[in-house]
Amino acid sequence: MSILEISQLSLSFGGVHALQDVSFQVPRDTITTVIGPNGAGKTSLFNCISGFYKPQEGEIRYQGQPLKGVKPPKRAAMGLARTFQNIALFRGMTVLDNIKLGAHVHMKTGLLSSLAYFGRARREEMEIREEVERRIIDFLEIDHIRRHPVASLPYGLQKRVELARALAMRPKVLMLDEPVAGMNREEKEDMARFILDIREEWDITVLMVEHDMGMVMDISDHIAVLNFGQVIAEGEPEDVQQNPEVIKAYLGNSDIDSLRKRLNPDREAA
Amino acid sequence: MDWLFFGEISLAGLAMGGLYALIALGFVIIYKATRVINFAIGEIMMFAAYLFLAFAGGMEMSPWVAVPLAVLGGALLGGVIEKTMIRPMLGESPISVVMVTIGIASILVGLVEMIWTSNPQLLPSFLPREPVFIGPMYLAPKIAYGFLIGMSVLVLYLLYFRFSRGGVALRATASDQAAAYSMGINVRRVFNLAWVFGSLAASVAGILVAATGGLSPQFGIIGLSVLVVVIVGGLDSILGALIAGVFIGWLETVAGAYLGGEYRMPATFAVLAVILVLKPYGLFGTHEIERV
Amino acid sequence: MRIGDAKQTYLADEAIWTSNTQKIWFALLLAALLAFPFMASSYLLYLGCLVGIAVISATGLNILTGYTGLISLGQAGFMGVGAYTVAWLSNNTALPFPVTLLAAGLLAAAVGILVGLPSLRVKGLYLAIATLAASVFLHFIFAEWEPVTGGMEGQSLQPAHLLGLEFRSDFAMYFIILPLAVLALLAAKNLFRTRVGRAFIAIRDRDISAEILGIPLLKYKLMSFALSSFYAGVAGGLFAYFYRVVTPESFPLSMSIFYLAAVIVGGMGNLLGGILGAAFMTLVPEALKLLTAVMTPIWPNAPVFMSPMLEIIFGALIVGFLIFEPHGLAEIWRRIRRFFHLWPFRS
Incomplete structure (x- = not known):
């Protein structure tokens, strides 16, 4: 069962559509990662879940309950915790x-x-x-x-x-906004270990935004890909890696080899 | 109700409001360019008015010389303040910068008292003295001519900011500092210019207000009225400064005439309170979008 | 010099005084403060009382401005509310001073909450302007609500009393002011090692993140306003008992600025800073008076220059500290202590 269900979420600022009709699920006790190019709306999505932004349309359900109208501090008390992209x-x-x-x-x-x-x-x-x-x-x-x-x-x-x-x-759901951005290799490995331990031992669902594909592919159970405010793919890491839409979003054309390199840096190295 | 009296009071109030608009314009220029709320603007006005007193009274210069000199003195003061005391605060919290301007205000009051004593003084009169009638309504000549001079300066300012190079640089800096900087605009110079121009407008108004109402080290309290004007109009809106300036000037004078002097401040601050509740960023101000 | 202060329990680790050295110093300080009125001249005693009142009010403002990040230009107004409450109660009831001072604090806190309400929608400098508006209205009420406040004339009041004792002299007042100041500081110290105090600081540092982490902003901002004005109200009440006369001019806008300056010069968001700032800013004018008295025989004009000099020094202190020592006197004190901490092994 999913602990967070996001359905048909739309958010815009003036004329800019930050999120358009975004739907995906965060299955309980998984590490779910949202990836996508810069400006795809990942942080906006987090802000909607936290209650800081109010989406114009759509619904977020947490443990089956709709979150609409619930103030940010209340959401925190319900078990939605997060970190911030620019360390807060x-x-x-x-x-x-x-x-x-x-x-x-x-x-x-x-x-x-x-x-x-x-x-x-x-x-x-x-x-x-x-x-x-x-x-x-x-x-x-x-x-x-x-x-x-x-x-x-x-x-x-x-x-x-x-x-x-x-x-x-x-938290019941821990939202991490780019947890390893700007870290060196050792720090990244530590952080990945912590995140895995958190899911295993603490019984916490992790929802993460991250750019580091090596880490994303290594530790995620479930991935949603966002581009221009829309979900273009969702599934297990292997499926997402093969998805032509995703490849297109990242490269603009289908230079698959270089994408593979990006998506599987570790395997490439080995 | 005595409509003639009401008309005359209103007219005087509107004229005063015109001067408020000019001061508020100076305030907004500084705020737009540098994001500094200048609590010392009343004291800068006062300083320029005292300079005029010294030039025209003490040194017996002709007003034609004394006024421009005093105004330049006020403008220079603004520039010096920016360079020595505001610039070091770049990047500090707005609270700290505001407190610096409050400190500056206190220093200016002390200086003025030291040089010119704390006794109230009258400025040598330099405006025409024939009474002015608009229809049946009488308007004190000092107020009428003060208004005219103030308005001319105001219009010059608006034209300058619309069309000149410096004006464009200033507007560019106001709308996006980083972008302006990367386009080769000397942002530091713009900051300084904003203080010079803002203080210049305030100095003109200071001399004109002091010419009608007299001068003392408490003169700077007018800064509070200006604060009301800019908050009501919206801190970063020139249009707001103009409209709110005229309105607050009118309200203050009418409240003073009908209810008594002790009601002037509460009346305008009541408007301020209502605005803060209904439209927190003023009638024409921009609401900044917040980010996490 | 002291070394090694390992703790056995978390309770010991989170105590206010974590080492014996600190406890001894504090006990000595307290003893000195208690002995002070028996040795001090009446002038020094008078100053001691003034400093005590200023410390309470400055600590209150520090909670709001220094710790919660909400700048207030209304501190003098809140003090006025407290002072008038005490004045009215002392003239119209027979209540003893603990009750009147509590009432002063509570009424000021209620007004504080009212003034803080705009923080629902505005923040930063806009909020400061709202507090400025409040102080204008309060001044107006003090001056115009004659039946209660005595109008522009103000009113004089009966000395503080408790259990048949009257606190008429500065000497007696000192023993009301000192315990209250100590209590006020202890309470503030406690506040900032618990949940509520942390929420205040979080709001100051990053309000939006604080909200997302579970802190309802309005509630805590209002709490900070209430507490800060409570302190101001009590300080104002003491002020009323101390001077035994209250007028609208007792609490001008410049007094609000005085307290802001005290907090800045002392060190924002630092309790010691509030103490140092309040003492320093209260004593500077007195020092200047002293200097003038010394100078007058040599330079007869000196008294004329005293009041303007004071304005200039006051402003220069604000500007100077903000530019050169933004963490205030508390930071200077910390540096001095650090020096002696390792002295004589290192300097």
């Missing part, structure tokens, strides 16, 4: 506080008990701290930087902290 960490906070912020929706402390730091406030803070330390910081191997201000971290680590924050949201 809170620069004025430490790594630890950034991650704790992810747990915001699962905490209840109000203003008054916050001010007193007594009773529930303190208990809840300690519980969150423990959960974050035990489940997330250890898992993502970022214990050495927990006290650092995020602004001082290298790019790869910032991406990892953002993933940590999303995990603290206890």
Whole structure:
């Protein structure tokens, strides 16, 4: 069964159609990847799912429930977590506080008990701290930087902290917007390992936008291809790789060999 | 209701509004080009008016010399402020930049008090004194001529920005800084020019307003009225500045005449509050699309 | 110098004072503050009270502007609400000061929420203008609502009292102001190590992402407004008890700017910054007065130049700190501490 069903979604800004009649499914407990050339509407799609953009037409169903009219914070509380393309960490906070912020929706402390730091406030803070330390910081191997201000971290680590924050949201669906963009090979491998582990061990469905074809083909269970705001193909990695529409979208003509190279860099190397 | 009185008050208000429009134009020029909200515009006006006082009063120059000199002085001040205090803040948060302009305002007030004391002063009169009648309605000559001069400057400005090279560069920078830069426009120079031109317009208005209402170090408070004008009109809209300027000037004067001076500010700020709720980006301002 | 502060529990790790050295320093500071009124001259005591009130208000503004990123030009107005509440209650009821001050804070908070409502639709500088409008309206109400506020004349009020004790002198007021200032700072410190405080900072740093991560923006912005104005209201109430007279001119726009300046000079988004800024900005005019008094025998004209000089220094401090030391006095203090941290092994 699908945890997210996107049907006939259309979004436009003025005259520009960012998404046109987009439909696809995100099967539960999979790693589903949306690929497509730059400007194909991938991030717009994420923004629609997060509730930041309001699509003019179509519907997004999450666990069978339509999301229309549900505000972004509520969606976060329902289990839709995400990272952002241009790292959106809170620069004025430490790594630890950034991650704790992810747990915001699962905490209840109000203003008054916050001010007193007594009773529930303190208990809840300690519980969150423990959960974050035990489940997330250890898992993502970022214990050495927990006290650092995020602004001082290298790019790869910032991406990892953002993933940590999303995990603290206890997501059911984890949306990753270009999780390995700009990383070196080693960092990419680490990230791919984390994503696989998340799906296996945490019981989380991953929806990802990514350009790195090697990684996409390696770890995805399901792929949707977006071009000019429309879904042009959907299926398992092998099917998508062979799909002539996809090849055309990426190359403009059918220079299949060079596309194969792009889609299968690792196999080519071996 | 005394319609003649209402007419005369309205006329005076509209004339004042014309000057507001001119100041607001200066404000909008600076905002459009540099995205800086200039809380010091009232103090820049005040400074130019004091310069005029010094040239025409102290040094007994002819108004024909004193006015242009004072206006140039105000414009120069704007340029210097931009170069020394605003430019280092490039890329900082808007809050910080606004606070810098507030600091500048305070420095200017202190300087003026130090040089010219804090006592209110009258400017040497330099406008014709024959009363002006429009139909049956009387209009104080200072206000009438002030309005005419202000409007001529305003029209010159509009023509300049429409047709001149500098005007085009300024509009290009306003609409897309990066693109303007890559097309070879010297963006830094445009920033500086915007401050010079904006301050110049404000200086003209400053002298004209001070000529009717007198001058003191508290003069800069007029900046608050201008702030209302530009928010109501839309921070980045020249048309908005003109229309809102005239309207706010009129409203302020009418409220003052009918309800009492203490109602001037609350009346205009009430309009401001309504606008903020109904049309947050002003009547003619552009709403920027946000991105994640 | 101190080294090695390994923690056994998360609770110990998240405590406000994480080392014994810090605890000792804090205890010493508190003792000094308590001893201060017994040793200080009446003038210094007066200044001490002023600084205390300013610290409370500046901390409130820091919560809103420094931590939540919402610039407010209404701080003086909120203080006025608190001051008038206390004045009215002290003249029309027999309530003791803890009750009147609480009422002052609550009423100011209610007004703060009202003023914050436009943040539903506008942000940044537009919001600042909305707070400016609020301060214009509040000033108007203070001046015109004569039956309650006393109009332009303002009103004088009874001294603060509790359990039959009257707090008439500066000495007595000091012992109301100091505990409240400490309490205000502790509460703020707590706030920023919990969920609500983190949400404030998140809104300041990236509001849209914060919303997508589950923080309802309007709710938290209003919360920040409410809390900040609560602090302002209490500070205003103390101001009223301290001077025992309240007029519309007690809370001019320039006072709002004074507090913004204090937060900037001290360090935005830093509690220590709020303290340092409030103290510094309160004491600068006094230092200048002192200097003038010294200069007058040599240069008789000095008093004439004092008030303009103050304006210039005030403006120059704002501009100078923003350009050269944007993190304020707190950052300078941090550098000094760092130096001694490793001293004498490294300098």
